[in-house]
Amino acid sequence: xxxPMGGLNSISAGSAMPPSDCVRLFNLVxxxxxxxxxLGWREWCTGLTGSADNFVRSLHAFTGSAANGxxxxxxxxxxxxxxxVTSSSTSPTQALAFPVTTGDAGYGYSTVMVAAGGHxxxxxxxxxxxxxxxxxxxxWTAIAxxxxxxxxxxxxxxNLVHVHVFxxxxxxxxxxxxxxxxxxxxxxxxxxxxxxxxxxxxxxGPLVGLYSWTYDGGSGMDDSLVGISNGGDVVIWQGTxxxxxxxxxxxxxxxxxxxxxxxxxxxxxxCWLLTRFGLQPISQLVVGANSEVASSQxxxxxxxxxxxxxxxxxxxxxxxxxxxHPEDATLLVMVPTEDGQAxxxxxxxxxxxxxxxxxxxxxxxSCVLSGKLYYGTVDGKVGINDGYxxxxxxxxxxxxxxxxWALLTSFQNLGSASMKQVQMVRPTFLxxxxxxxxxxxxxxxxxxxELASVxxxxxxxxxxxxxxxxxxxxxxxxxxxQNVTGTTGLGGDVAIAMRGTAITRTVxxxxxxxxxxxxxx
Numbered sequence: 001x002x003x004p005m006g007g008l009n010s011i012s013a014g015s016a017m018p019p020s021d022c023v024r025l026f027n028l029v030x031x032x033x034x035x036x037x038x039l040g041w042r043e044w045c046t047g048l049t050g051s052a053d054n055f056v057r058s059l060h061a062f063t064g065s066a067a068n069g070x071x072x073x074x075x076x077x078x079x080x081x082x083x084x085v086t087s088s089s090t091s092p093t094q095a096l097a098f099p100v101t102t103g104d105a106g107y108g109y110s111t112v113m114v115a116a117g118g119h120x121x122x123x124x125x126x127x128x129x130x131x132x133x134x135x136x137x138x139x140w141t142a143i144a145x146x147x148x149x150x151x152x153x154x155x156x157x158x159n160l161v162h163v164h165v166f167x168x169x170x171x172x173x174x175x176x177x178x179x180x181x182x183x184x185x186x187x188x189x190x191x192x193x194x195x196x197x198x199x200x201x202x203x204x205g206p207l208v209g210l211y212s213w214t215y216d217g218g219s220g221m222d223d224s225l226v227g228i229s230n231g232g233d234v235v236i237w238q239g240t241x242x243x244x245x246x247x248x249x250x251x252x253x254x255x256x257x258x259x260x261x262x263x264x265x266x267x268x269x270x271c272w273l274l275t276r277f278g279l280q281p282i283s284q285l286v287v288g289a290n291s292e293v294a295s296s297q298x299x300x301x302x303x304x305x306x307x308x309x310x311x312x313x314x315x316x317x318x319x320x321x322x323x324x325h326p327e328d329a330t331l332l333v334m335v336p337t338e339d340g341q342a343x344x345x346x347x348x349x350x351x352x353x354x355x356x357x358x359x360x361x362x363x364x365x366s367c368v369l370s371g372k373l374y375y376g377t378v379d380g381k382v383g384i385n386d387g388y389x390x391x392x393x394x395x396x397x398x399x400x401x402x403x404x405w406a407l408l409t410s411f412q413n414l415g416s417a418s419m420k421q422v423q424m425v426r427p428t429f430l431x432x433x434x435x436x437x438x439x440x441x442x443x444x445x446x447x448x449x450e451l452a453s454v455x456x457x458x459x460x461x462x463x464x465x466x467x468x469x470x471x472x473x474x475x476x477x478x479x480x481x482q483n484v485t486g487t488t489g490l491g492g493d494v495a496i497a498m499r500g501t502a503i504t505r506t507v508x509x510x511x512x513x514x515x516x517x518x519x520x521x
Contacts, residue, residue: 001511003034007354010306017410024408025356030349034509037502042392045085048380050078056376057106061369062121079106085382096140098128122163129158154192164210203231211264213271213282232256262321276311303355326371402501411493419518426512430478438500444491451499
């Protein structure tokens with residue numbers, strides 16, 4: 001059986017699913033030659049606190065002007081304020097305390113702005129409004145309402161909940177209105193001017209967020225400003241100066257978005273929107289294909305029912321976001337979680353654009369800096385998603401647990417409608433160290449039961465950060481391993497269920513199935 005590089009398929013009929021797709025796929029993602037085990041996680045900072053809970057409600061990355069990264073920063077935000085988590089620590093420093101720590105304090109959105117005065121990180125909080133981090137001073141400032149040189153007029157900055165930079169202008173969203181506000185070109189302070197987008201919202205609701213879409217309109221590449229309403233209207237504007245040459249390109253309906261404002265990502269030069277129906281590329285929306293063709297071409301088409309099922313129970317919960325993960329070569333769709341509940345992410349491999357699911361990654365909020373994905377948890381911690389083992393803690397950096405992965409291939413008749421009896425399954429793995437521990441069984445009659453968890457066997461290789469220099473030996477390149485597993489059962493359509501562990505970079509490249517063909521009954 002081929003390795004299901006096509007990823008998850010939740011919409012095809014069971015008897016018609018291609019052998020390149022699969023029914024279940026956890027913690028494996030299409031990569032080189034096959035399905036690779038996902039990256040692991042390790043603690044980076046602990047001890048962050050909030051008022052009513054310790055949720056790290058948002059994470060924000062700042063890339064500074066120094067080429068060596070000396071001025072880069074990572075900031076975590078809880079309901080009590082902003083914390084500097086650039087360096088690994090069990091007692092990070094709170095860089096700014098919020099005056100209001102109730103409600104949605106700590107849920108925020110940020111962007112970097114390079115202005116005449118230097119490099120800045122602009123942040124808008126759902127409750128506490130507009131804040132600015134200055135690279136030169138290394139400090140955060142809550143921006144006040146007024147006409148002073150470091151103040152904002154025209155609109156109360158405490159009511160600004162979203163910030164975006166478009167064509168060298170800073171744009172804001174005002175809480176619970178249809179108003180967008182913008183500053184003068186190149187400015188991060190000053191008098192803001194309003195642009196009412198609410199009059200274009202056919203489905204009503206306030207303005208949720210502002211984003212950029214780069215496209216070629218026939219006269220070269222240009223950027224458009226995209227606004228999304230709480231009712232699901234997408235409004236696209238063209239132009240540079242809102243006071244003179246702004247024009248409305250059109251209004252489209254995509255359905256009410258999930259909670260939050262982190263609803264867009266730039267993928268392959270396009271802007272993808274996170275909606276309750278799936279991921280919607282702006283380019284496809286504007287082209288105006290008929291609804292049947294358009295829905296079948298969405299990036300989430302093959303996992304539409306899986307995606308919609310996640311939205312049904314959690315669309316109103318905070319935590320929805322999209323994040324490009326450079327080191328993992330994936331796009332992560334963060335699915336909200338509650339304290340004490342299992343976490344989950346829907347994952348698209350960028351090259352084949354096929355889907356899988358990640359679990360056991362305690363991600364609640366996230367940001368990317370220098371290719372690394374930093375994440376915040378619901379218990380006051382910040383971690384990094386890298387390496388190939390889970391559970392590295394600051395208290396015991398040498399401790400770890402194996403990454404648990406699982407899959408169920410599509411059901412195939414293996415060439416005939418006759419009954420089959422599978423005797424043996426022989427997977428082939430490529431590893432950069434220890435061979436994986438796994439279990440494999442044949443499944444018949446659309447049995448979707450997942451195999452029980454597998455314990456990692458004793459490590460026979462060496463782990464980075466664990467093995468000893470001049471003593472431990474690293475494999476260097478991939479090594480192929482094959483082991484035969486016996487299985488039982490009888491049926492016309494056959495799938496292979498597997499579950500295993502990985503503690504090094506591990507790729508499943510093939511599954512050999514040995515079976516006997518019987519009669520029709």
